Amino acid sequence: MNQTDRPIPNPIVMLREEFDDWAVLYNPDTADAVGINPVGVAVWKMMNGKRSLEQIVAEIGKSFVEVPDAARDEIVIFVSTLAENGFVGLELERKA
Amino acid sequence: MGSTIMPALNTLYFYLTEGCNLACRHCWIVPHFDATGQHSPSLPVELFETAIREAKPLGLSSVKLTGGEPLIHPHFRRLLEIVRREGLRLIIETNGLLVTPEIAVEIAESPNRFVSVSIDGSDAATHEWVRGIPGAFEAARHAVINLVDSGTRPQVIFTVMRRNAGQVDAMVQMVEELGANSLKFNVVQPTARGENLQKDQETLDIADLIALGRHVEQDLAPKTKLKLFIHYPLAFRALHRIANENGGGTCGISGILGVIASGHYALCGIGEQVADLTFGEVGKDPLAEVWQENAILKALREGMPERLEGICSRCLMKEPCMGSCIAQNYYRKGSLWAPNWFCEQAEKAGLFPASRQGTTSSQDSFTTNGNAN
Numbered sequence: 001m002n003q004t005d006r007p008i009p010n011p012i013v014m015l016r017e018e019f020d021d022w023a024v025l026y027n028p029d030t031a032d033a034v035g036i037n038p039v040g041v042a043v044w045k046m047m048n049g050k051r052s053l054e055q056i057v058a059e060i061g062k063s064f065v066e067v068p069d070a071a072r073d074e075i076v077i078f079v080s081t082l083a084e085n086g087f088v089g090l091e092l093e094r095k096a
Numbered sequence: 097m098g099s100t101i102m103p104a105l106n107t108l109y110f111y112l113t114e115g116c117n118l119a120c121r122h123c124w125i126v127p128h129f130d131a132t133g134q135h136s137p138s139l140p141v142e143l144f145e146t147a148i149r150e151a152k153p154l155g156l157s158s159v160k161l162t163g164g165e166p167l168i169h170p171h172f173r174r175l176l177e178i179v180r181r182e183g184l185r186l187i188i189e190t191n192g193l194l195v196t197p198e199i200a201v202e203i204a205e206s207p208n209r210f211v212s213v214s215i216d217g218s219d220a221a222t223h224e225w226v227r228g229i230p231g232a233f234e235a236a237r238h239a240v241i242n243l244v245d246s247g248t249r250p251q252v253i254f255t256v257m258r259r260n261a262g263q264v265d266a267m268v269q270m271v272e273e274l275g276a277n278s279l280k281f282n283v284v285q286p287t288a289r290g291e292n293l294q295k296d297q298e299t300l301d302i303a304d305l306i307a308l309g310r311h312v313e314q315d316l317a318p319k320t321k322l323k324l325f326i327h328y329p330l331a332f333r334a335l336h337r338i339a340n341e342n343g344g345g346t347c348g349i350s351g352i353l354g355v356i357a358s359g360h361y362a363l364c365g366i367g368e369q370v371a372d373l374t375f376g377e378v379g380k381d382p383l384a385e386v387w388q389e390n391a392i393l394k395a396l397r398e399g400m401p402e403r404l405e406g407i408c409s410r411c412l413m414k415e416p417c418m419g420s421c422i423a424q425n426y427y428r429k430g431s432l433w434a435p436n437w438f439c440e441q442a443e444k445a446g447l448f449p450a451s452r453q454g455t456t457s458s459q460d461s462f463t464t465n466g467n468a469n
Contacts, residue, residue, distance in 0.1 A: 019334070036335075
């Protein structure tokens with residue numbers, strides 16, 4: 001099966017939201033953790049294996065005010081970095 | 097086990113004199129009271145030069161001049177000349193009493209400099225209750241003014257305790273009006289006089305300290321031109337502050353070494369209190385040998401952060417934090433790996449942030465990603 005462009009969180013990773021709307025992603029298997037900002041939290045919550053990365057970028061554009069032009073690239077880098085570190089995978093194609 | 101790559105010795109902390117012209121209730125160094133600096137041992141100039149000369153090949157780029165009060169060193173101006181001559185970044189921690197306009201101008205001759213002035217109240221009565229000497233408040237305020245007038249915008253350091261906690265907001269206003277660059281809120285460390293202050297219940301309890309940190313980071317920082325910092329362990333600092341600013345709360349021991357007034361190398365100023373943490377004599381013991389071979393420094397390089405104990409062993413921030421203050425932890429428990437008192441008390445009170453705790457005790461690692469905006 002081929003990978004799609006639909007990111008999906010590693011189900012074992014915990015999202016731990018904090019008082020300032022930032023959050024910690026914690027992988028208890030590897031003991032790795034990463035701090036993410038409020039946009040990162042929103043991206044994380046939108047990743048469900050059904051939305052493509054482009055759809056997520058578009059929804060972020062609607063959800064936040066004054067989204068800079070560089071947002072798309074930053075979100076792509078953010079998701080790629082999470083994928084490289086095992087926090088995120090890409091949904092596999094399913095046979096019809 | 098941690099990396100054993102030899103880190104650079106970035107900064108020497110010079111505790112220049114065993115005397116101080118104030119008698120602060122919370123001091124962790126406990127210098128002798130000495131209004132003029134004539135009656136206390138101070139580091140000889142030649143040892144100051146020797147330590148710098150031997151440290152430069154190890155990576156030295158800055159020196160911190162502290163004390164006791166560094167400005168009562170009988171040859172303070174000569175020390176400033178040496179720092180300039182060697183092209184080093186100059187860091188000074190002072191109570192401000194001797195920062196005259198002339199000294200402020202001389203400090204400003206160092207192109208790369210950072211000065212902090214301690215002020216522990218927004219009025220004279222409060223500051224002088226903490227500092228022990230009448231007139232200290234106006235002198236400290238004038239020190240800030242003299243520094244600003246000569247081109248150095250200092251940091252003001254305010255150590256929070258029960259007596260002055262109600263003045264935090266007023267301090268922000270006062271320090272902003274004085275023209276300082278930043279304001280740092282320190283927590284009283286239970287070392288030496290600070291330990292007595294805690295026993296006398298003159299310090300804030302852990303819940304109040306955590307609430308104060310939130311107030312500073314969430315309420316006050318966005319409303320002032322000053323940079324505000326609260327110096328408590330990293331696990332309590334807001335992630336957006338960690339990602340965007342350098343605010344302290346971590347132990348810098350991997351790149352620093354203390355030189356105390358007796359002429360000994362030490363972990364830091366704790367060497368004045370704890371003989372175990374002194375490492376040899378300037379001029380007698382080659383600094384390269386001390387830095388590379390001292391058993392305690394080697395143990396720290398090999399064991400941090402994995403060997404940290406208690407709550408620190410489970411904390412996701414342990415790698416950058418390193419127990420927050422190894423000197424304080426050792427003073428309290430006699431172990432390099434002891435957990436930090438602040439985090440331990442917070443855990444006991446159920447106030448340690450659950451989001452910052454791992455579920456394993458040995459290999460947690462933490463990064464921040466502030467770019468997805």
